[in-house]
Structures are given as structure tokens and as C-alpha cells.
Amino acid sequence: xxAPSAKQRIFIEAGRREFVRNGYGSSSIRTIAHEAGVSxxxxxxxxxxxxxxxxxxxxxxxxxxxxxxxxxxxxxxDDAIEQLRAFVRGNVKFRTQFPDHARMxxxxxxxxxxxxxxxYEERRRAGRRRIRDIIDAGIEEGVFxxxxxxxxxxxxxxxxxxxANWYDPTGPDTPQVIAERYAELSLNLLCPGGVPVPxxxxxxxx
Numbered sequence: 284x285x286a287p288s289a290k291q292r293i294f295i296e297a298g299r300r301e302f303v304r305n306g307y308g309s310s311s312i313r314t315i316a317h318e319a320g321v322s323x324x325x326x327x328x329x330x331x332x333x334x335x336x337x338x339x340x341x342x343x344x345x346x347x348x349x350x351x352x353x354x355x356x357x358x359x360x361d362d363a364i365e366q367l368r369a370f371v372r373g374n375v376k377f378r379t380q381f382p383d384h385a386r387m388x389x390x391x392x393x394x395x396x397x398x399x400x401x402x403y404e405e406r407r408r409a410g411r412r413r414i415r416d417i418i419d420a421g422i423e424e425g426v427f428x429x430x431x432x433x434x435x436x437x438x439x440x441x442x443x444x445x446x447a448n449w450y451d452p453t454g455p456d457t458p459q460v461i462a463e464r465y466a467e468l469s470l471n472l473l474c475p476g477g478v479p480v481p482x483x484x485x486x487x488x489x
């Protein structure tokens with residue numbers, strides 16, 4: 284799907300607010316048009332029905348997620364441990380800065396019709412490779428020692444996904460604190476014997 288235009292983004296944001304507030308089944312395209320401040324015909328010009336708008340809204344959420352995670356990973360270098368920390372930071376940042384995007388992804392994908400679900404799954408598959416590639420690289424390097432990489436991957440995704448349901452912007456924990464804590468939890472899963480300490484090349488061993 285092409286990136287939404289400025290006009291389409293207005294409909295996507297209005298749809299997201301309505302879907303999060305009332306759920307897909309109880310939301311109406313007329314209410315979404317009213318939320319966007321446009322006529323029903325103007326909305327139909329861009330999206331032929333509620334299902335098409337739902338898909339566009341979910342895809343927009345994935346685009347935002349990818350952008351946030353990629354920005355963190357771009358600064359992490361090639362070290363698998365630092366990449367894992369960056370991936371977790373990106374997930375926490377997405378869930379705390381864009382909670383409605385995250386809630387939509389968690390609750391409304393099930394309402395996609397088969398063709399929309401297929402397109403969405405194709406789009407999400409690329410994103411899932413991020414953490415799989417990080418874990419595979421860490422295992423190959425010998426820094427991740429888990430015997431259950433797939434279970435670790437699913438656990439990390441599940442626990443970071445849940446943050447949007449309980450995060451409170453008034454505190455007590457900041458997104459930075461949450462990211463550090465969840466990175467440690469993730470590393471404990473991947474390194475059950477303890478996270479390896481880098482060996483110095485210095486003559487005194489420090």
C-alpha cells in the first residue's frame with residue numbers, strides 16, 4: 284500500500300480514535316467522518332468502506348512501529364546485545380508514545396477480512412524478522428545461550444506489547460526506565476547463565 288496522503292491521514296487518525304474508543308464492530312463510518320470534520324461522501328472518496336479504513340489504520344500503525352524501531356537500531360551498531368537493547372527501546376518507545384497505535388494492532392487485526400488479513404500479514408512478516416535476526420546473530424556469536432530462541436522471541440514480543448495496556452505517562456516509571464528494565468528481562472531470557480562480559484584487549488586485563 285502507498286503511504287497515505289495528508290487528507291487520508293486525517294481519516295486514519297479519526298478512525299483510530301473511534302476504533303480505540305468503541306471497537307471496530309461498534310464504530311460507524313458516519314461517526315468517523317464526523318470525527319474527521321468532513322462529509323460522509325468525502326470519506327468514501329478515499330476509503331470505500333469501514334473495512335478498507337481499518338486496514339489503512341493498521342498499516343499506518345505498523346509503519347510507525349517500523350520507523351521507531353529502525354531509528355533505534357540504526358544507532359546500535361553490530362553487537363547483538365546492543366541490538367537487542369535497541370529493539371526493546373524501540374518497542375517501549377512505540378507503546379508509550381503511540382499507545383493507540385499499539386492497542387489497534389493488539390485488538391483489531393482479528394476484524395480484518397481475509398484479503399486485508401493477508402496483506403497485513405505480509406507487511407508484518409518483514410517486521411518480525413528484526414528480532415529473529417538479532418537472536419539468530421547472537422546465538423551464532425555465542426552471546427545468546429538459550430536453548431529456546433523461538434520461545435524467547437515470542438515472550439519478548441508479548442511482554443513489550445502489553446506495555447500499552449498499563450503504561451501511565453504520569454509515572455512512576457519513565458519510558459527510559461521501563462526500556463532498561465525490559466531489556467534486562469529480555470537478556471535474562473536469552474542468556475540464562477548470565478550476560479557475557481566483554482573481554483578487554485588491554486595488557487592489565489581491564
